[in-house]
Amino acid sequence: MTADLEEVARTLRLPIARTVPLLEAIPALTELERDQRPKGGKLVITMAGG
Numbered sequence: 001m002t003a004d005l006e007e008v009a010r011t012l013r014l015p016i017a018r019t020v021p022l023l024e025a026i027p028a029l030t031e032l033e034r035d036q037r038p039k040g041g042k043l044v045i046t047m048a049g050g
């Protein structure tokens with residue numbers, strides 16, 4: 001699934017800095033709020049799976 005998201009991002013010219021599975025969403029969002037990361041792109045949360 002990550003490769004599909006990256007292809008869509010390239011097509012739409014959206015920078016994706018980090019992709020995390022749903023199980024890691026809360027820590028990733030906490031880091032984003034606390035540290036303003038990821039820089040240089042969007043945080044993408046995906047459903048579990050390949």
